[in-house]
Every structure is written in structure tokens, then in C-alpha cells.
Amino acid sequence: MKNKRALFLTGTLVTLALIVGGSQLWVFSQSRLGGFVEPLNVPELAESTLEGSVRTFDLTLQAGTTEFVSDVPIETWGINGDYLAPTLRVTDGEQIKINVANSLPEDTTLHWHGLHVPAEMDGGPHQPIEMNAIWSPHWTVSQAASTNWYHPHLHGRSEAHVKLGVVGMFIVDDAVELKLNLPRNYGVDDLPIIVHDSPIGLSSGNPLDFIGELFGSRQGDSLTLVNGQHEPYVEVSTSLLRLRLLNASIGDVFDFSFDDGRDFSIIASEGGLFDKPVVENSLLMSPGERYEIVVAFEPGETVRLNRSLLDDDNGAPADSESTLEFRAGSALQNLGALPDVMVTLPETSLDNVARTRAFDMSGVEINGLMMHMDRIDQVVHAGTQETWSVRNLDSRELHNFHVHGVSFRVLSVDGAPPAVHQRWDKDTVLIPPETTVELLVTFPEVSSGGWPFMFHCHFLRHEGRGMMGQYLVVEPDESLDPSNHMISSMAHTH
Numbered sequence: 174m175k176n177k178r179a180l181f182l183t184g185t186l187v188t189l190a191l192i193v194g195g196s197q198l199w200v201f202s203q204s205r206l207g208g209f210v211e212p213l214n215v216p217e218l219a220e221s222t223l224e225g226s227v228r229t230f231d232l233t234l235q236a237g238t239t240e241f242v243s244d245v246p247i248e249t250w251g252i253n254g255d256y257l258a259p260t261l262r263v264t265d266g267e268q269i270k271i272n273v274a275n276s277l278p279e280d281t282t283l284h285w286h287g288l289h290v291p292a293e294m295d296g297g298p299h300q301p302i303e304m305n306a307i308w309s310p311h312w313t314v315s316q317a318a319s320t321n322w323y324h325p326h327l328h329g330r331s332e333a334h335v336k337l338g339v340v341g342m343f344i345v346d347d348a349v350e351l352k353l354n355l356p357r358n359y360g361v362d363d364l365p366i367i368v369h370d371s372p373i374g375l376s377s378g379n380p381l382d383f384i385g386e387l388f389g390s391r392q393g394d395s396l397t398l399v400n401g402q403h404e405p406y407v408e409v410s411t412s413l414l415r416l417r418l419l420n421a422s423i424g425d426v427f428d429f430s431f432d433d434g435r436d437f438s439i440i441a442s443e444g445g446l447f448d449k450p451v452v453e454n455s456l457l458m459s460p461g462e463r464y465e466i467v468v469a470f471e472p473g474e475t476v477r478l479n480r481s482l483l484d485d486d487n488g489a490p491a492d493s494e495s496t497l498e499f500r501a502g503s504a505l506q507n508l509g510a511l512p513d514v515m516v517t518l519p520e521t522s523l524d525n526v527a528r529t530r531a532f533d534m535s536g537v538e539i540n541g542l543m544m545h546m547d548r549i550d551q552v553v554h555a556g557t558q559e560t561w562s563v564r565n566l567d568s569r570e571l572h573n574f575h576v577h578g579v580s581f582r583v584l585s586v587d588g589a590p591p592a593v594h595q596r597w598d599k600d601t602v603l604i605p606p607e608t609t610v611e612l613l614v615t616f617p618e619v620s621s622g623g624w625p626f627m628f629h630c631h632f633l634r635h636e637g638r639g640m641m642g643q644y645l646v647v648e649p650d651e652s653l654d655p656s657n658h659m660i661s662s663m664a665h666t667h
């Protein structure tokens with residue numbers, strides 16, 4: 174099925190005729206893609222069936238094509254479709270099973286980023302799904318209402334598979350969130366906002382980049398897409414809009430703000446709702462991070478969400494551009510005011526810290542090592558807390574740090590308290606050059622059964638080249654010495 178997702182052409186037209194291979198004639202006109210003429214695509218909620226008390230989802234990973242420019246099909250990958258994936262939505266306490274069929278032309282995996290799952294169900298590099306195979310992880314959802322996501326995590330191939338489009342959102346609901354006066358009408362006043370890269374270099378400025386990419390002759394710049402579109406718009410029908418922001422890019426750090434500089438309320442980070450909304454007018458997000466924000470609108474106004482890119486080399490703000498336009502209707506349904514207090518969260522306490530560990534990130538190494546599938550790097554005891562001190566030793570390169578299977582709290586950034594919106598439960602944190610971030614990590618109550626969890630930089634180019642390590646969660650009476658926990662036999666059985 175052809176997947177129409179045309180990016181509209183605006184501005185000065187440049188008409189190009191290319192003769193390819195002496196026979197095929199390509200003609201198209203373009204100068205700049207986008208232009209806020211296409212309504213925002215909202216990923217569908219994934220359907221599920223009840224098998225007894227188990228909510229079961231069926232996902233098929235598949236290759237297809239998408240027309241980012243009319244009549245120019247580009248190879249994309251998706252789940253239950255040609256590009257991107259449906260939104261999974263589950264409730265705290267429920268038993269779920271996800272049948273993942275791999276119809277892609279390669280082995281892959283599917284990792285539930287942010288979900289607190291048994292290590293065996295995590296979908297990391299040790300749970301490959303071979304071509305034409307079906308993998309069926311299952312677990313009981315046990316975490317607060319939160320915005321999570323899912324994407325491939327095959328060692329060395331995450332970047333390619335994510336860039337081709339295998340990215341979906343994974344929302345957890347719970348009884349506490351349900352009682353609060355928050356927008357939660359999916360697709361109306363509660364929108365998934367997946368910000369990511371175009372699958373190829375759909376250069377926004379130079380048609381030659383785009384054409385070159387089509388024929389594999391050069392690497393153009395990626396465009397920033399929202400839910401798979403460049404510069405779409407949204408019609409707003411309510412006084413408040415909840416945006417579940419996900420930075421699903423392979424290596425961009427976005428600084429989000431609105432073009433009129435308006436304030437918005439940040440209500441949640443990766444681990445769930447804050448105690449109370451935090452008002453800001455900009456928000457920095459590195460790959461893998463999620464924040465939920467609520468924005469207020471006046472009838473009839475038009476506002477754009479802008480993003481600046483932080484330069485990968487030195488962390489300095491680079492170009493700023495609008496990514497999504499909001500058009501408020503002439504009459505808006507009044508959703509009232511956000512609650513002053515949302516949830517009660519345990520204060521951060523260092524009373525029970527069992528151990529402190531240090532992680533030095535540099536180049537594509539952590540503690541001087543690159544990822545090895547058979548090597549356990551760290552062993553922790555189930556149910557304990559540790560402080561992990563993560564240092565970016567590089568003087569120019571940005572990194573970040575993601576830990577599978579857990580949430581953590583950011584204790585400090587170079588010794589200073591983190592920003593207010595960074596102080597609650599997270600699973601991914603930006604680490605600027607020559608900066609140390611101290612984390613309080615709370616490990617699962619049960620051992621990981623010999624299956625490792627990953628910790629890694631979520632700039633996928635770094636991760637894929639080796640900037641990842643593995644930790645095991647073991648019983649309290651087991652050794653913390655990694656050399657006592659060889660996994661070479663397990664790594665090849667699945």
C-alpha cells in the first residue's frame with residue numbers, strides 16, 4: 174500500500190530534471206518541504222484483545238514506502254503500517270502480552286523504553302527477533318502513569334532501524350492520573366508528539382541533497398519531523414492541550430519553545446507526573462527523553478512550537494525553526510485549570526544508598542570499554558539503591574545516559590541541584606561536555622534471572638559503535654563481582 178505523506182512544496186520553485194541510468198527520467202519541483210499545510214498525523218491506538226485476563230497486542234514489523242514528496246516513494250519501515258507505529262496504551266496493574274512478528278528483511282529487536290519489565294522481556298540486544306519469527310514478551314504493568322516509547326535495539330543496528338521509522342509511543346495510565354483534571358482525550362486535547370529525523374536526508378534547503386540521497390550518492394541533512402511529517406499543523410479545540418513530547422531522534426538535542434515565548438506547564442518526565450506543574454518557557458530534550466507539557470490557548474490564535482538544535486560538537490544553540498503550528502478555533506472548550514498538586518512523590522533520600530559507582534563517557538566508550546555482548550560490566554543487588562556518577566569527559570561531544578529497567582533521580586549536575594523539572598523520576602539524562610551528573614538509581618525488587626539490562630548513551634550513533642554496557646540484578650546473597658556472572662552461553666540462546 175502506498176503511504177501518502179506528502180510534504181508540500183512552497184517558496185521559490187526549482188524544477189529539476191534528472192536522467193538516471195540513461196533511461197529513467199525524474200522530474201520534480203521543490204525548494205522547501207513543509208509549510209504547515211498538512212494536518213498532524215496522530216498515531217492510532219493499537220488494538221488489543223483479552224486472552225483471559227491478559228491484554229494482548231499484535232504488532233507486525235514491516236518494510237514499506239512513504240511519499241515524503243509527492244510521487245517519490247522512499248523506503249520506510251513501520252509497525253502495522255509502512256511508517257512509524259501505533260500507540261500502545263496500558264493500565265498499571267494489568268497483565269499484557271505483545272506478539273511481535275518480524276516481517277522486515279533483517280533481524281531486529283523491540284525494546285520497551287521506560288517500561289519496568291523483567292530483563293528477559295526488555296527487547297534489548299539479547300532478545301533478537303529473527304526474520305519471520307514472532308517474539309511474545311509478557312509482563313504485569315507495574316509503574317505510574319507515564320509516557321514511554323518503543324524502538325529496535327539490535328546491537329549495531331538501532332540507529333538504522335529507528336531512522337527508517339520503527340518508533341512508537343507506549344502510554345501507561347493509572348488510577349491516580351485518571352482522577353486529576355488533566356487533558357486526556359487522545360488525539361483531541363492529548364497528543365503524542367514524536368520528534369525525530371527523516372529516514373533520508375530530505376534537506377530543507379537544497380534540492381540536490383535530497384536527490385543525491387535518493388540515489389545514495391551523498392548524505393544530506395535530515396529534516397526534523399513530527400509524527401512523520403515536516404511542519405504539520407494542529408487545530409486546537411480546547412483551552413488546554415497536553416503534549417507528550419518524545420525526542421526520538423538518533424542524535425539531536427532539541428530546545429523547545431513557542432514562537433511567542435509563552436509559558437507552558439511541564440507536568441511529567443519519563444517516570445510520570447510531578448508533584449505539581451512546573452512553569453517554563455523552554456525545554457531541552459536529548460534523544461530518548463520524554464516530557465509532558467500543557468499549553469493554554471486563546472480562541473483564534475496561531476502559535477508555533479519551535480525547536481533549536483544544540484550543536485553536536487559543542488552544545489551551542491544552532492539553528493532555530495518552527496516544527497508544528499497550532500491553530501486555535503474561534504471557540505474553545507474550557508478545560509478549567511490544572512491542579513496545583515498532582516501526586517505525592519517520595520522525597521529523594523540518600524539514606525539507603527548501598528554503593529556508589531562511577532561511569533566515564535568518552536568517544537564511544539564507557540569506562541574505557543566498548544559494548545561486548547558476553548561481558549557483564551556491573552552487578553547490583555535487587556531492591557537496592559545506588560548513586561551512579563556519570564561523567565562526560567569529552568570537551569565538545571554531547572552524550573546522554575539511559576538505564577534500562579529502572580527510573581532514577583538526578584541528584585546533581587556538576588555538584589549543583591538539577592533544574593526543577595529534572596528532579597523527579599527519569600530514565601534518560603543529557604550529559605553536556607565536561608559535566609558530571611549524579612544519579613540515584615533504584616533497582617528492581619527481583620533479580621534479572623541472568624539476563625542483563627543495558628545502560629548506554631542514547632545518541633544512537635554512539636550506542637551502536639559501542640557506548641553501552643550491561644548490568645545484572647542479582648539476589649542479595651549473590652556476588653557483585655562481574656567475573657562470577659558470565660553470560661556467554663546465554664547470549665547465544667534465545
Ligand SMILES: [Cu+2]
Pocket residue numbers: 571572573630631632635636640
Ligand atoms: Cu554519546
